[in-house]
Amino acid sequence: MKTMTKFKKTSVIAMSLLMFGVSCSDEFLEVLPTGSLADAQVGTKDGIEGLLIGTYAALNGVFGNRFEGPNHWVTGSILGGEANKGTDAGDYSSINPVQRYETDPTQGDLNLLWNGRFEGVSRANTVLRALSSATDVTAADAARISGEARMLRGHFYFDLKKHFNQIPVFDETVLAADIPLVPNNGDAWAQIEADFQYAYDNLPSTTDAGRVNKWAAAAYMGKAKLFQQKFAEAKTWFDDVIANGVTSNGLKYALLDDYAQIYNAENDNHAEAVMDVESANNTGSTQNANYYDDLNYPYNTGPDGPGNCCGFFQPSIELSNSFRTGADGLPLLDGSYNNPENEVDNIYRHVFTNGNDEATFVEDPDPLDPRIDHSIGRKGIPYLDWIEHPGSAWIRSFPYAGPYSPKKYIYYRSQENSFTDGSSWTRGYATMNYTIIRYADVLLMAAEAEIEAGTLDKALEYVNLVRARAANSEHWVKNADGTDAANYVISEYTSFPNKDFATAAVRLERKLELSGEGHRFFDLVRWGVAAQELNDYLAYESQYLVTKFGGASFTGGKNEFYPIPQTQIDIQGSDVLSQNPGY
Template sequence: MKSMNNLKKVTLGALSLLMVGVSCSDEFLDVAPTGSLSEAQVGTKNGIEGLLIGTYAALNGVFGNRFEGPNHWATGSIMGGDANKGTDSGDYATLNPIQRYETDPTSDDLRQLWRGRYEGVSRANKVLAAVANSTELTAADAARIAGEARLLRGHFYFDLKKHFNSIPVFDETVLAADIPSIPNTPDVWGFIEADFQFAFDNLPAENGPGRVNKWAAGAYMGKAKLFQQKFGEAITWFDDVIENGVTSNGLKYALLDDYAQIYNAENDNHAEAVMDVESANETGNVQNANAFDDLNYPYNTGPDGPGNCCGFFQPSMALANSFRTGADGLPLLDGSYNDPANEVDNIYRHVFTNGNDESTFVEDPNPLDPRIDHSIGRKGIPYLDWIEHPGSAWIRSFAYAGPYSPKKYIYYRSQENSFTDGSSWTRGYATMNYTIIRFADVLLMAAEAEVEAGSLDKALDYVNRVRARAANSEHWVKEYDSGENAANYVISEYTSFPNQDFARRAVRFERKLELSGEGHRFFDLVRWGVAAEELNAYLDYESQYLVTKFGGARFTPNKNEYYPIPQSQIDIQGSDVLTQNNGYN
């Protein structure tokens, strides 16, 4: 989405004035208006485009809280068992109860997530109101701008729905003074679908890099249907997107040959990006860099590694074990990879035979899915173009967070100070688009719908398309000196899905492998109805090694599937208007 940069620069000064008239003064959005522009000024095409760019900016967060980021590294990945909080117990301590499923309604991180998403809703509504009142827009411009605003609003509401379940919804016709009296409800899918349908009907296929298009709306509609278990309707939408969809810059949707290029800033706006979030900066200005990810680099790397701070978001041991394959190149769907007594399949116990003692380390010689080393920083394996991961030298607390480092959406040594801003308190302000929906995600969502509809052969084809890309040995991680494979990578396609249960397990596991660390896992487990089973097994496994972090932690069914409504919001609107989610009263 880099082509939006110039437009952002042009409108930045205007937006600082425009947006002060957008929001309510209630905690609901928590932005006190200090001035406003006249309706005539925001009714021009340039004024409305400025408001729209402000709405796009809300995708990356508004108030500077890391929970606002679009990648949901905490609420989606850490809470889904993909990763541990990382670092040590005293660092960002407010995240400790959240990762133990012990959060409460006073969590400021969740309050900021709530207000950031509603700020996005408010900005979208301001655009739509301006479009409705403008006499200067052509019919085509009005339809396009409204379509973009409604897709963005649908995204913000979808995000709120999957986090909080029961939420207030309102459109651009509701007066600001009336918003605090709107109750929350779980019955919001119709509103969200209406936004996606309008966007699909009114947006062009090619809308220019940096903007959403009709196919992003189609993919999001399919996802909304899937979350509601409307599998037949989801298939219809996914079929259309897979067959006909193109990116906003006109590329036919396709899987990239090289899995690593999904996460490379120099390859943004690629054919796999269905809907992504713009990120850009200039040295000395982190305004549009990935501030939500600035903690999520290996710890204490010095000049030989990226970021130099802060050791958060360490991939879990259970996730690393999941990449074990059998001699046939297929994943171990029986869960044996997490058997503590199995030193072959259990990577952590195999390579550290004496607890956390690095002197006992040996590189794992057994079969692995090659995506492990594009997804997880492991000792002895080349870390992008930096150095081989040195192990504990890049880990703040082995005993607290485990042996691994994040590796997706990390910048390269060759990109320092060109695709990063190294002038701030951390070198970890990088610029790369985060992909909210990518084509592999669409294929696997489609495969899931096909399994539930009984079309196992079609599901098999979609899963194998994803696995075939991962099996491209040209793009496996290689040793720096010899150019040989960095580990014993063994991966193959499935020959068949013999029954629906097997197919279901295969598709769900493929999502875990393909999309690890991208913020999907927790929400997948919840919608599949297996969160308690999967996450308590994860806690049982991880707590054997990280007892000070996870000892006694449990996921509570019929409570932890959703996050609590922020208490501060209930205090403002009243408990007669907002109802707290189950288990948090």
């Protein structure tokens, strides 16, 4: 079992271990409310450590809802235009209006996302309250434990802020009875920054793998500053991380030589992992594995592919085109990758223009960024160590979802039953860590800050580090005979001639490098270009997937944030929680 499996236990399970030493007495008749723990049970170092483990468990989502998972495959990637829901219209149909930007405040999945993140906040606050009255905790342990709790609380608040914008903010000093009276117009950024600053000041550089450290706090602080367009401050934090940062297990932050190894369970806790969510198998609950991805495998693969279900989270046609390069190996920054002459050939278009004759399909011969085949399952290209992607046999509905399958965070054939949990209804419970922040993400965020500072050469350096790793041909996808699986052509930029060019380069690089990892929608919103980019995406994609996207549109000034769940407004009242504009 992998390191830090214990982090996936819930706090209730962890705390139950402390109850065995309780002896019978008159107090035996004083029964605590179900799910409650006495102060004496959590007022010790062991008790507080158990509560902290429960807070880490909330990173993975505490209600088992797929929206609530840490990778934001729906709210970040599908809404960001880099993937479609996939499968067909009748399967998990509550996502259908979400991907058309028609989300309703009564959408139950969003309510569970809200609940799950505030459950994480609550668990962090419980740790901090218990710590304040503990009697056997050293000053060093108190600093570390409180630093971890505040780092996690900062993460939960950040996640809520980027989804819902207007959120209630409270710390451990607010009484439980007063929490329903907290309005959703507080200064969330101030709380988030305070938590990350405290974590940076109090956490060690090295600790157990899977725990947060001071450098994760520094990277997250830089990200929080970037989201607020505090570019100079963000640059200072990123400079520190790049120069001095190490992983929790002491590895100097670095890009892995092999892009594919970022998504390989056998290589978890690697040098690129700044902050991640640990996973484990055979713990008695598949929620400790990547349950939030259990639908996100090619459709109906049988023994030839992973999961044997379900066809969700299919990369978009537009995303595939984005990997087109020119003969010089550089991406097409002007967006011309969607022009007919540059579109990537795909099996869906071939089948419906060639008399349904799939056998005559020929793989795209023109230059492509090699990351396409680490990110997207395409017909004729080896699918990890399974078979070559067979095309329609692994696609449930071409007209609804397009021709591609997801490929990141998919387990290998050789890992079946060792890095998977097959104890539930599908084989598709993988146990690889999801990386909330990885080093390439940090470099590209730092490049944005450098552009705003006017230091284009430094931004160029950071972008080229990411591209140079992708250009490592030793690790490109290969056919069985050892030849490249496609015509991979990629090169580094020779210069950033001006700010506009540099900005376009960094933004497209984030799309290529981080596709399918849940960042895209939130990037578009913070850049202020969501309406233009996503309406262009809808117009393009609806040429092929008209049954899904016909008539859909993104409304600026509304769809940048999700609606406050109506259930929460009903509970707390509209005088406490106000709905976001447009809903």
